[in-house]
Amino acid sequence: MDLVSTVRAFFAAQPPVLLLGLAGVVALLGAAGAIATVLTALKPGDAYRELRQRIASWWVMVAVLAGALLLGWQATVVVFALISFMALREFLSLAPIRKEDRPAILAAYLILLAAYGFIAADRYMFYLVFIPVWTFLGLPFLMALLGQTRGFLTTAATFHWGLVTCVYNLGFAAFLMRTPEAETLPAGAAGLVFFLLLVTEFNDVAQYVFGKLLGRHKIAPTVSPNKTWEGFLGGWLATGLLIWFAGPVFTPLAGHGLLVVALALPVAGFAGDVTMSAVKRDIGVKDTSHAIPGHGGVLDRADSLTFTAPLYFHLLALFALGKF
Amino acid sequence: MRNWLRFLLLVLVARPLALFLTGADVSGRERLPLKGPAIVAANHSSHVDTLLLLAIFPSRAVARVRPVAAADYFLKDPVIGWFSRRVIGIVPVARLKAGSGEDVLAPARAALAAGDIVVVFPEGTRGDGDELGQLKSGVARLAEAFPDAPVTPVWIQGAGRVLPKGEVVPAPLNCAVLVGEPVAWAGDRHAFMAKLRAALLALKAEAPPLRWS
Numbered sequence: 001m002d003l004v005s006t007v008r009a010f011f012a013a014q015p016p017v018l019l020l021g022l023a024g025v026v027a028l029l030g031a032a033g034a035i036a037t038v039l040t041a042l043k044p045g046d047a048y049r050e051l052r053q054r055i056a057s058w059w060v061m062v063a064v065l066a067g068a069l070l071l072g073w074q075a076t077v078v079v080f081a082l083i084s085f086m087a088l089r090e091f092l093s094l095a096p097i098r099k100e101d102r103p104a105i106l107a108a109y110l111i112l113l114a115a116y117g118f119i120a121a122d123r124y125m126f127y128l129v130f131i132p133v134w135t136f137l138g139l140p141f142l143m144a145l146l147g148q149t150r151g152f153l154t155t156a157a158t159f160h161w162g163l164v165t166c167v168y169n170l171g172f173a174a175f176l177m178r179t180p181e182a183e184t185l186p187a188g189a190a191g192l193v194f195f196l197l198l199v200t201e202f203n204d205v206a207q208y209v210f211g212k213l214l215g216r217h218k219i220a221p222t223v224s225p226n227k228t229w230e231g232f233l234g235g236w237l238a239t240g241l242l243i244w245f246a247g248p249v250f251t252p253l254a255g256h257g258l259l260v261v262a263l264a265l266p267v268a269g270f271a272g273d274v275t276m277s278a279v280k281r282d283i284g285v286k287d288t289s290h291a292i293p294g295h296g297g298v299l300d301r302a303d304s305l306t307f308t309a310p311l312y313f314h315l316l317a318l319f320a321l322g323k324f
Numbered sequence: 325m326r327n328w329l330r331f332l333l334l335v336l337v338a339r340p341l342a343l344f345l346t347g348a349d350v351s352g353r354e355r356l357p358l359k360g361p362a363i364v365a366a367n368h369s370s371h372v373d374t375l376l377l378l379a380i381f382p383s384r385a386v387a388r389v390r391p392v393a394a395a396d397y398f399l400k401d402p403v404i405g406w407f408s409r410r411v412i413g414i415v416p417v418a419r420l421k422a423g424s425g426e427d428v429l430a431p432a433r434a435a436l437a438a439g440d441i442v443v444v445f446p447e448g449t450r451g452d453g454d455e456l457g458q459l460k461s462g463v464a465r466l467a468e469a470f471p472d473a474p475v476t477p478v479w480i481q482g483a484g485r486v487l488p489k490g491e492v493v494p495a496p497l498n499c500a501v502l503v504g505e506p507v508a509w510a511g512d513r514h515a516f517m518a519k520l521r522a523a524l525l526a527l528k529a530e531a532p533p534l535r536w537s
Contacts, residue, residue, distance in 0.1 A: 085496075089347060093482065093498035096535035102488075105495045151537075284533050289349045289498055 210234025257319025272307030369484030453484020
C-alpha cells in the first residue's frame with residue numbers, strides 16, 4: 001500500500017464531524033494568525049510579539065492534541081500522561097516542600113504512572129479510588145516513615161492537592177477515550193475529548209477578550225486582579241451558547257443534560273483559573289514556568305481544565321454514557 | 325566533526341534527559357556565547373548543572389562547550405575518566421595542586437586559546453543549592469589572560485533539589501536557568517570578582533522562589 005492511500009484510509013476511518021471540528025479550529029487559528037500579521041504590519045515592533053508567540057504556541061498545542069486524538073486512545077493517554085507530568089513537576093517545584101520529601105516526590109511520579117496505567121488498562125473503578133483514597137492514605141504514611149514531622153500536615157496536603165489536580169482530574173479527559181464504540185457517539189470517543197478541550201479553551205479566551213473589552217468590576221481583586229464580572233459573564237454566555245449549539249454535534253448530550261453542561265462548565269473553567277491563581281499568589285509567582293511561549297507554564301494553560309475535565313466526565317456519565 | 329560520538333550523545337541523550345529532569349526553563353538563551361574563546365560562569369549545586377549547561381547550547385555551538393572539572397574527582401576512576409573526557413568533554417583542573425606552584429589553569433587556557441567555550445563553576449565545588457558560596461579567583465585569572473573573551477554569568481535555580489550532593493536517584497523538578505549579560509574584564513581581579521558575584525546574585529534575585537526547607 002502506498003503512502004497516499006494509507007493517509008487517505010487513516011482520515012476516512014475518522015468520524016467526519018471530528019475532522020470538521022478540527023478543520024474549524026485550524027481555520028480559527030489561521031484567522032487569528034492573519035489578524036496578528038495585519039496588526040504587526042500596521043504597528044511594527046514588539047507590540048504584538050506576545051500575541052504572535054501565543055498563536056504560534058496554539059498551533060503546536062493543537063497539532064499535538066489533534067494528532068493524539070486522531071491516532072487513538074493509546075496516543076491520547078501518552079500525551080495526557082506527559083501533560084500531567086509537566087504540570088505536576090511545575091507544581092512540586094513551586095510548592096513548599098521539605099528536604100526530606102525527595103522519596104515522596106519520586107513516589108508521586110510513580111503514582112502518576114500507575115494512575116495512567118489504570119486508564120490504559122481500562123480499570124475505571126481502580127482509577128476512581130486510587131488517588132482519592134489509596135494515595136491519600138499511602139503517601140502520608142510514606143512521609144511518616146521518612147521521619148520528619150515539622151510541617152507534616154501542610155506538606156501532605158500539598159502533595160495531595162497537586163496529585164488530584166494535575167493527575168487525577170486531567171486523567172479524566174484521557175479516560176473519555178475509553179468510551180466503547182457501542183455507545184451512540186456522534187463524533188467518536190475522540191469527539192468527546194475534542195469538545196471538552198474546545199469549550200474549556202474557548203471559555204478561557206472568551207473571558208479574557210470580554211474582560212479586555214468591557215471589564216470594569218473586579219471579581220476577585222486580591223487573588224486575580226485582571227478578572228472582572230464582565231469577563232466572567234461574557235465568557236459564560238458565549239461558552240454556554242457554544243456548548244448549547246455545538247454540544248449535540250460532538251457529544252450524545254441533549255435536553256436537560258446539555259443545559260446543565262452549558263451552565264456549569266464555563267463556571268468550572270473560571271473556578272479552576274481563579275483557584276490556581278490563588279495557589280500561584282501564595283507561592284509568589286505569576287507563571288508556573290515558561291514551557292509554553294506566550295502562555296507561561298503547562299499549569300497556567302491547563303488550570304481551567306483541571307476543573308472542567310472531571311465535571312464534564314461526570315455529567316456525561318450521568319446524562320449520556322452507559323459505561324461509566 | 326571533532327568528536328561525533330560526543331555530539332550525538334549530547335544532542336540525543338543529554339538534551340532529552342535534561343528536559344525530562346528539569347524542564348530546562350531558560351531565560352536569556354540568546355546571551356549564551358556561540359563561539360570561543362568565551363567563559364561561562366555558573367553557580368554549582370549538583371551534577372545536573374553540567375548536564376543542563378551542555379543541554380541548553382544550540383547544536384552548532386555544543387561541540388565547543390567544555391566544562392572545567394576537578395581532576396581529583398572525575399579522573400580517579402578509568403571508566404568515569406573516559407566518560408568525563410570523551411563525552412562530557414571536561415577540562416581537568418588539578419585543584420589539589422593549587423598553590424603548589426604548578427600552573428593548574430594551563431589546560432583551561434589551552435582550551436580558550438583553541439577557541440572553546442569554557443564553563444567554570446567558580447565556587448569550586450557543589451554547594452547546598454540555597455546560597456552562592458565563596459568564589460575562587462581562577463576565573464579572574466582566565467579572564468585576565470583572555471580580556472576580550474566574554475564572561476557570561478549563569479544562575480541555575482533548583483538543580484540541587486533534582487540531585488543533591490550524595491544522592492544517586494534524580495527527582496524531576498523544574499530548574500530555571502538565567503543567563504545574564506557578559507561581565508567585562510575590569511582590569512583587576514578583585515574588581516572583576518566583585519562584578520561577577522554581583523551579576524550572579526542579581527540573576528538569583530530574578531529566579532523563581534525555592535520553597536524548600
